Amino acid sequence: MxxxxxxxxxxxxxxxxxxxxxxxxxxxxxxxxxxxxxxxxxxxxxxxxxxSHVATICLGGGIAGLVAGYGLQYWSSVIEYPMNIGGRPFHSWVAFIPPAYETTILFAAFSAVLGMLALNGLPQPYHPVxxxxxxxxxxxxxxxxxxxxxxxxxxxxxxxxxxxxxxxxxxxxxxxx
Amino acid sequence: MASTPHLDPASAPIIAPGHTFSSVTDKIASIVLARRTPLHWFLGFTIAFSVAQLVLLTIVRLLFWGIGSWGVTVPIGWGFDIINFVWWIGIGHAGTLISAILLLLKQEWRTSINRFAEAMTLFAVVCAAQYPLFHTGRPWIAAYWLLPYPNTMGLWPNFRSPLIWDVFAVTTYASVSAVFWYVGLIPDFATLRDRAKNKLMAMVYGIGSMGWRGSARHWHNYESAYLLLAGLATPLVVSVHTVVSFDFAVGVLPGWHATIFPPYFVAGAIYAGFAMVLTLAIPLRAWYGLKDFITDRHLDNMAKVMLATGLIVAYGYAMEAFFAWYSASSWEIFMIRNRMFGPYGHMYWALILCNVVAPNTLWVPRLRHSHAWLFFISLVVSVGMWLERYVIIVTSLHRDFLPSSWGMYQGTVWDWSFFIGTIGLFVTLLYLFVRFLPAISMFEMKTILPGARVEEHHS
Structure with a gap:
């Protein structure tokens, strides 16, 4: 038994x-x-x-996405490949907002889903029930x-x-x- | 429900009476698990799949000949590719609106239409993606000027361009929509796994379900994630068509350079999307006997959303004309006069007829409750929204500041074949979806059944 x-x-x-x-x-x-x-x-x-801890994970993902998105644009447009385009500054922060906004949402959404699956221990092919x-x-x-x-x-x-x-x-x- | 037309659909229940947890499950799952595929499915699928071949044919021709096979030329460098891209992306927006925004607003009636509206979103994005991917005729070049990845040439995209914002917006939109859709499907995959009659199907759906077992601990995290996704998809969907409108509004061309573009585009997207949801829902509920779940009240609500967003779009048209006059800029005034009375004037007035005049018939309850009329109007709106993009793009470009560079534009047979092909692709994907996945979310339907909710009492 x-x-x-x-x-x-x-x-x-x-x-x-x-x-x-x-x-x-x-x-x-x-x-x-x-x-x-x-x-x-x-x-x-x-x-x-x-x-549930999903919201915390999602917030972390969102912040990571914001930093990654903005960082990528700053690094590639200011440090790695500075180009004068129409006299705009290398660090065109206004123009960098839309892509950073999108990466924030992207990372937040994926961390919410992957976080949920991880907290639930899924995928789990076998369970006694x-x-x-x-x-x-x-x-x-x-x-x-x-x-x-x-x-x-x-x-x-x-x-x-x-x-x-x-x-x-x-x-x-x-x-x- | 359909047999009692005297009832006011606005106050009807969102699910026909008499349904239980098991009847909802069986009804929806039986469409997918049925051994025999209905004949009308094969017929429709065959036609759609044949039409979808036009996409392949056009792409092969395009790769051999280049974009010379299209009608684009100076001064109209943006033709069908961007018209169709914006049209498809717009259609997708209703799916996200239904699944995310209406969820947050606790509009329970959305439950029976969100699954296939989300599917529609995904398939519309698939169709939309074909155009930016192939619009240069040399898609392999697109990689390094669109996507930021370390390449051997040391090149990076220009992040000051709205076209790059668009890449980020649309790829994020596609990814998040796909994930949202899949997360919603996990518990339903588990249902199909448990009800599948043969081993192979049980295995395939079992893999999709990830071993979901309906544990309360899992639901607890699941609900949290689902709500967060809805909260994230809401600002996302608004941003996508805003960024699409920036492709135009950031330019200096009269007819494009307008601050009203973002809200006007978002409203237009929802308008076009609800028209497409109605176009799909009306035959779907009839063919698969889903009138208990997609009731007359659903159609009535969707018709009202369509009417409301149609009026916002009409306001957008009025403001475009007003701004041209109020700006006192001769270029703007010329643009709007050319748009209304120039060589493309007939398209402008056709657009007004389709998008402003036709949907206003939905004020009349008798017409709004007629499914045939509603279906017809939703098709008219889809045509109207395509005309809108055609008018915005072509009439703004074809006569710009310099009369010596004026020109005319017309789509070639290959432009049309690509467009019609993507419609075939869209319908093909929908047919596959209806056959292999539950078109209505089973677990969410159960939550709105009477007796499903348990009051909390603390002892």
């Missing part, structure tokens, strides 16, 4: 999974995750998830709560009984690692 990844309860209603998740956290479980076919804000609250046959419904119309075996309070019998006692639960399945 110790080889289990965790126990997974299936729900058919978004409200039920949120309530069960809240109850599990109240019962002291921490190492758990809920699964839903669409984002549910209340579920993040029920899991007491900390603020996919071993539960009913889990295919998680991308359609079913909701799941999985309490993982790594949680200090996890006990195959007691946790199963706890999940089975939740209102609205449809099934409790073992998740093979």
């Amino acid at each position: 110790s080889a289990l990844y965790g126990l997974m309860a299936e729900f058919h209603d978004p409200k039920a999974v949120v309530e069960a998740t809240e109850a599990a956290r109240m019962a002291g479980y921490r190492q758990m995750d809920a699964y839903s076919p669409y984002p549910i804000e209340a579920l993040s609250e029920a899991l007491a998830l900390p603020k 996919f071993n539960v046959p009913a889990f295919a419904g998680a991308s359609r119309d079913k909701f799941f709560l999985c309490i993982e075996a790594g949680d200090p309070l996890f006990d195959a019998e007691k946790t199963r009984a706890f999940l089975a006692s939740q209102p609205g639960v449809a099934d409790v399945a073992e998740v093979q690692p």
